Amino acid sequence: MADDSPASHRRDPIKSSVGNVAAQRRRQNAVTVGKERRESLVRAKRLCRVGATGDGDVPVEENDMITDEEVSLLDAQTSSAVGELKSAVAYQGKGAMQKRVNALRELRRLLSKSEFPPVEAALKAGAIPLLVQCLSFGSPDEQLLEAAWCLTNIAAGKPEETKALLPALPLLIAHLGEKSSLPVAEQCAWALGNVSGEGEELRNVLLSQGALPPLARMMLPNKGSTVRTAAWALSNLIKGPDPKAATELIKVDGVLDAILRHLRKADEELATEVAWVVVYLSALSNFATGVLVKSDVLQLLVERLATSNSLQLLIPVLRSLGNLVAGDSHTTSTVLVPGHEITDGVIKVLVKCLKSDHRVLKKEASWVLSNIAAGSIEHKQLIYSSEAVPLLLRLLSTAPFDIRREVAYVLGNLCVAPTAGEGKPNLIEEHLVSLVQRGCLSGFIDLVRSADIEAARLGLQFTELVLRGMPNGDGPKLVEQEDGIDAMERYQFHENEDLRNMANGLVDKYFGEDYGVDE
Amino acid sequence: MAMVVDYKHDSSFPYWTSIRRRFDPDSPFFSSGNLERELLAKQVALDLTEDERNQLEKMIDNDARGVFCPIVGCGARLTSLEDFEDHYIARHTASCSVCSRVYPTSRLLSIHVSEAHDSFFQAKVARGYAMYECLVEGCDLKFKNYKGRQQHLVDKHKFPTSFEFFNKAHPSKKKRLKNQQKRRTHKKDEEASSKMEVENEIIDGLVSAVSKLSTSDSSPSNISFGRRNARGLTFVPRSIQAPREKK
Numbered sequence: 006m007a008d009d010s011p012a013s014h015r016r017d018p019i020k021s022s023v024g025n026v027a028a029q030r031r032r033q034n035a036v037t038v039g040k041e042r043r044e045s046l047v048r049a050k051r052l053c054r055v056g057a058t059g060d061g062d063v064p065v066e067e068n069d070m071i072t073d074e075e076v077s078l079l080d081a082q083t084s085s086a087v088g089e090l091k092s093a094v095a096y097q098g099k100g101a102m103q104k105r106v107n108a109l110r111e112l113r114r115l116l117s118k119s120e121f122p123p124v125e126a127a128l129k130a131g132a133i134p135l136l137v138q139c140l141s142f143g144s145p146d147e148q149l150l151e152a153a154w155c156l157t158n159i160a161a162g163k164p165e166e167t168k169a170l171l172p173a174l175p176l177l178i179a180h181l182g183e184k185s186s187l188p189v190a191e192q193c194a195w196a197l198g199n200v201s202g203e204g205e206e207l208r209n210v211l212l213s214q215g216a217l218p219p220l221a222r223m224m225l226p227n228k229g230s231t232v233r234t235a236a237w238a239l240s241n242l243i244k245g246p247d248p249k250a251a252t253e254l255i256k257v258d259g260v261l262d263a264i265l266r267h268l269r270k271a272d273e274e275l276a277t278e279v280a281w282v283v284v285y286l287s288a289l290s291n292f293a294t295g296v297l298v299k300s301d302v303l304q305l306l307v308e309r310l311a312t313s314n315s316l317q318l319l320i321p322v323l324r325s326l327g328n329l330v331a332g333d334s335h336t337t338s339t340v341l342v343p344g345h346e347i348t349d350g351v352i353k354v355l356v357k358c359l360k361s362d363h364r365v366l367k368k369e370a371s372w373v374l375s376n377i378a379a380g381s382i383e384h385k386q387l388i389y390s391s392e393a394v395p396l397l398l399r400l401l402s403t404a405p406f407d408i409r410r411e412v413a414y415v416l417g418n419l420c421v422a423p424t425a426g427e428g429k430p431n432l433i434e435e436h437l438v439s440l441v442q443r444g445c446l447s448g449f450i451d452l453v454r455s456a457d458i459e460a461a462r463l464g465l466q467f468t469e470l471v472l473r474g475m476p477n478g479d480g481p482k483l484v485e486q487e488d489g490i491d492a493m494e495r496y497q498f499h500e501n502e503d504l505r506n507m508a509n510g511l512v513d514k515y516f517g518e519d520y521g522v523d524e
Numbered sequence: 525m526a527m528v529v530d531y532k533h534d535s536s537f538p539y540w541t542s543i544r545r546r547f548d549p550d551s552p553f554f555s556s557g558n559l560e561r562e563l564l565a566k567q568v569a570l571d572l573t574e575d576e577r578n579q580l581e582k583m584i585d586n587d588a589r590g591v592f593c594p595i596v597g598c599g600a601r602l603t604s605l606e607d608f609e610d611h612y613i614a615r616h617t618a619s620c621s622v623c624s625r626v627y628p629t630s631r632l633l634s635i636h637v638s639e640a641h642d643s644f645f646q647a648k649v650a651r652g653y654a655m656y657e658c659l660v661e662g663c664d665l666k667f668k669n670y671k672g673r674q675q676h677l678v679d680k681h682k683f684p685t686s687f688e689f690f691n692k693a694h695p696s697k698k699k700r701l702k703n704q705q706k707r708r709t710h711k712k713d714e715e716a717s718s719k720m721e722v723e724n725e726i727i728d729g730l731v732s733a734v735s736k737l738s739t740s741d742s743s744p745s746n747i748s749f750g751r752r753n754a755r756g757l758t759f760v761p762r763s764i765q766a767p768r769e770k771k
Binding site for chain 2: 046047048049051244245246281284285288289316317320321324328330331332334364365368369372375376378379385406407414417418420421422423424429430454455456457458462463466467469470494495498499500501503506507510511
């Protein structure tokens, strides 16, 4: 990690220090810091480096390679800053307010400096009760802001550290109110966003303390960083797994309108956060999904997919579309009807995603297509004759495994008529023959060989379609040519009994004793 | 044309049905997209190289999947799905040089060779020695006949009743092509080579009869072994059977 060439590394090379020992220690730290760094990168919490007011007087250091000495220095400074705060809070005399703000500011700076703020030291020194006191009603805005900022970064740490904010929650929620100044409300929302991101337990606490309505209201204005922060915090707050919060959110007066407005007009940053709200609404709450599908949201999502190139925005927008298609049959049966302009629009943007370089977009676009292909015959014909198929065929042979599995779902769904009661679904021979002629069989046989149970199952199911459905009894020959028999025979000693039975059954039925005799 | 079909397999095949698939927001299906969200959001502190990013993604993917080799008795941990094919070819393709059947371990292969192609083995069986080894490594029990071993596997080691160690023979692709070619050239030159044809058939028939012979035992014919169409215990070499009807 330390010695990469400049071309692959945008970081400054590590300044060589006196002697090897220090350098070695730095490298060791890099490894531990590296691990922690990875975890922090994936956590849903966000550190506040530059405050809501844009107060960037803290030089934002990107060097996260702190040495042991630096860590203990920071810890010591933090402890003493908390000590200062304690006496400032106790002090009643002249200039008390300024004293408090200064002490808070100092603590805030220490908590904003590096990738890993000295949260533990702050907590150990007893920061929380002091910060709670600083949030009391009637306190000056500056004080509220600094206190909320400190709490935000404390909450961005490890789970136990986030939980330490419990005593502060009711006050943070209270300061979301419309009487608060915007920067203060935003900073409180940020802190609450971090708390919500921690886990279900804390989310439930916040919900029961009434955090949802004020946050929802903060999302209603047209623009501003406050709206964005509120949307982000809401997306963390409603992410479940209990659908209650999502259902409650869509019912708040003005929320649906605001969502549509932002998807239509907002800049990409705001639209991104709002899109994530829609992701959770559509994934968790059937009620919300129903409401959304009946609105203009599908059209707005299509437009965003068509016009944006920001991966950050495209992911939640695509996923929202996917959730709406997956979650409610109404979407494909009533809105995305073949022949309607919006349906063509959807196919078009999904094709755009298939062409993209990004793995997530290709995979999730394939998923959406597979669900549309699970609709009526007309839906299948629509996709079959679109630009999607050549792309899918290519992806089936060249893409990473994740994507290939989703592509398999699309292609298979194109070959099978809608499920109607018991028994084998009918084949759509035209589609099957064409896709097989265009070479998709080898991709499916590859899936049969995979160690992934679901993929292997898909491969075997498609193989069965080919064996059964290719005209003139061509199926077995084609399967053999792609080494399909070999692939299926591997299952004789496979752990999974279902797959074993499936594979054995096919081999017995189509490649029995008489196979090849009549040549 | 009547093929003996294993009804159990046929009736319960889970055919492809086209249905919508929905995922919960915390489903592993969405994890790479979620990862992307968090990485992109932390731009300020972010300075990940391409390499680190790939490592991070792999870490997430593999934690979710934890791929283990699914071949019975193997359990090898594979770092990724892509590795499985290499692992399979390296470890699980011990093939019999006589009949081309493939086994997942060399031990099973050698058990097969003894049981299927070794007349010495059959001679001992005929004399009543317990020659059929239990397939589970470390068990070390031996049985006098195939059926007895089979029952032991089911009773003691919870093997499925459908499991067959010596199962239907499916000639390898090479052999199938060879057979087909042979039949084609025979048809071309029917008269001239009819004699040869009969001879070849006799040889083929003898070969197959011998291979059947070496695996037959006193078990009743409802235990499948050898070719599925074998009915009863006595064999008639193919060349002497009545010519088969075309489909």
